Every structure is written in C-alpha cells, then in structure tokens.
Amino acid sequence: MEYTPDVDLDELCPVCGDKVSGYHYGLLTCESCKGFFKRTVQNNKKYTCAETRDCRIDKTQRKRCPSCRFQKCLHVGMRLEAVRADRMRGGRNKFGPMYKRDRALKQQRKALMQAAGSSHDQQGFSVHPDLVSPRTPLPTAQHDDMRCLLPSLRCLLPSDLPSPSQHHGNYLSNWTINSSSAARAYTSSPPPGPGVPALVLELLRCDPDELQLQNKSAARLLQEQSGWNQHGRLDTFRLTCLLADQMLFFMVDWARTSIFFKQLKVRDQMKLLHNCWSELLLLDIISRQVLYGREDRLLLVTGQEVELSEIVAHASPALISLVQRGQNLVEKLHILKVDRQEFACMKFLTLFNPDVMELEDHQFIENVQEQVEGALLEYTLCTSTRYLERFAHLLLCLSELRSLSMLAEEYLCCKQLSADVPCNNLLIEMLHAKHSWP
DNA sequence: TTAGCCTTGAAG
C-alpha cells in the first residue's frame, strides 16, 4: 500500500496544475499563482483578455493571459479577503481553522477512497482518478459551518447519532429555514468577472462543494454496506435508493440555503421542491457526468464509477431505455460543453417553475425565473458566438429533462407497487407528494 | 512581470 506522508503537497494547483506549495489565500495552490494573486490584488491590477475570456490556464501557458488566470483564481475559490490591506507580515488569519479542517477532510477522504476502492473492486466499481486529486474548488467556510444534515439516517438506522429535532416525522412539513447561516453565506461575493453576470456568479456560489458531497455520501454508503455485509449480500437497487435519498437531502440543503429560495415561505418552498425533485436529481446526475464523468461510465456522487454496460446488462427494458435517454442528454450537453455556470442557472430555472399551481408568491417566482433566464442569456452572449442558438439548446435540454424525469417517476412508482423500494424515506415521500397535495 | 526563495510573527 502506497503511503505519502505529505498528503497535501502531492496535489496539483487548481489554477494551473503546477505543484502546490501550501495553502494560499483560501486553498492549496502553487507558489507562482500565490504570487500572481497577491500582486494582482495588492496593486489593484485590471487585466483584459485578448481572446474570448476562456483561455486555458496551465503551467506552460499561465503567463499568456493574466485576465483569465485571475478569473480562474477567483473561480477555484481564492479569497480576496486573505490579501491583507495593511500588508502586515507573519502571523495567522481567520482561515487557519479552515485549513486545518480541510486537511482533516482530505485525510479522511483518502482513507475512505482506499477503503472504497478495495471493497468495490470485486463488484466492478472503480474510483474516478480526477476526483482523487480533485479539480473542484475546496470547501469554503460556509460549507464547513453547515451541519451534517442526514435525518434519513435516523429512520433507516435508529442507532445512529441523534439528528436535529425538527427532522422528526414528515421530513419537509416542519422544516425551518436557518436564515442567519444562509445570509452569512452570501455576504462576501467576489467582484463580477469580466463578462460573467453577477447573478450567475451568485448562483454558482450556492452550489455545494462536490468533494464534501462525496465525503458525506461515501461515508454513508460505506456505513450502510458494512451493516449489510454482516447479514447477507448487498442489494444494488436498495443501495441506489439510498444514494438517491442522500442526494435528495443534499438538494434540499442546497435549496434552503440558496439565494431567492430562502426568501420564500415554507409552503411555496415545499411546492416547488415537490414539483421538481426528480428533475433536479437527474440534472445533478447528468451534470456530474458532463463535468467530471468519463465515457461509458456512470460517476456517482460518492466518486465511484460504474460501467454503463454493467448496468444495462442487469437492467429491465424500462430502465435500459431510461439510461439510454439519459446518456443521450449527457452526450448533447457534453457536445455543447455546458459549464458549471450554466448548470447552476439550469438548476434554478428548474426549481423556480412558475407553472406550479397555487403558489402564494407566484409573482416573485416568475420574476426569479425571468431574472435567471436573463442572466443565462447574458452569460451565453459573453461565452458563445452563436449565443441564441446555444441558449435555445439549453432550454431544450431542460424540457427533455422534464419528460425524462416523468418517466423516471413512473418507473419508481411501478417499482414501489411491486414493493421493491425500501419505504420510509425522503425519496418515497417526494414520490407521493405530487399526488397528495390538497 | 514572473516565480522561487526569504523573512516575519500570531496561533498553537
């Protein structure tokens, strides 16, 4: 078993891919990007891109476009506040504890990956190499402060840690909005980059960190698996439901802390989520494939991969057609090279659906829909020459997503009728909600 | 301007 004592330093700089030299301005970066970021912020430098604001930044080309380099610095999560206005040397800043937590998280992640890798090898699972040395931004303070929200754990595993009391019984009915922590999350937004609409940046900031999702879901899955292994073989479908259930909790957590959504009354929040949960779930899976996935494999939220051929080999015709339609959509979005910004907009467009019946704050929801649509259009205008066509394609994908999600819900309903779905979880609550509204 | 190495100094 390979062991590297210096866990942090074998990673690559998320900006340019060079060797990292330590934590700088919020995350692990190389020495040169540290210096570049410092010079840019200290001297209040303004750059302009001579190309189309999407220059590749790597070790050999990082000097060519400072504009895109700085943009990337901000995008991966380097923090302006960490550059000191008074230029005081030495000492520590408020990020110290965050660095410490991040180190612990990485350590834990590494152990998890080793455990997951060895225990899944016989089952055809593998671990995505890009995710072992991540290219996603590091967790920020706001994510670290978020408590681990897994109330479903309570119902499925009663012996587990106690969860907050508001999560007893019906998961959504008496769920409360923690506005103070939500407000804190958006107090310091980076300055809008050239061409990227401020709202798009804001929506992107609401996106959870992929690595944290991985850690939480992988830990949960391993725990479940160890429990099952004592009593018999693990059931794949049951495991899938568990994973979907987990993803639903992440989704609810994302929504409740997101801009606009947190301003809504709980009743409207529930209606919106009940309406679009399956779309958001699929969009989440699909965006993961487009952004990080590899061909002919399904990348799970846990960071594990499953061969598509393996799924198809064991699936019913209904499931096979679902998988194929999903793959077509992945392919389409992949060709379009849809990025995180656009996916973030698409998530909000899906969530803020003004067609939902009996909304109390219908006007507001319609406004949000229009604002996000406008921001997405503006964004495509900056990033694509054939922006109208691109924008139309993206909306078309959303409508395909809608019909796909309806098929998926039908599939789940059939499965549930045959009592294959484990009951008493958020997935089933969502499945039933749409039909049981007054 | 860049990027590797140096100095500093509060936190642990």
Added chain:
DNA sequence: CTTCAAGGCTAA
C-alpha cells in the same frame, strides 16, 4: 518553543 501562511525580495 515550532508551524506555516502571510508579505518581501530579486534574478531572470
């Protein structure tokens, strides 16, 4: 005391 992420310096 040690640590290590800030800022500083300087040759290329």
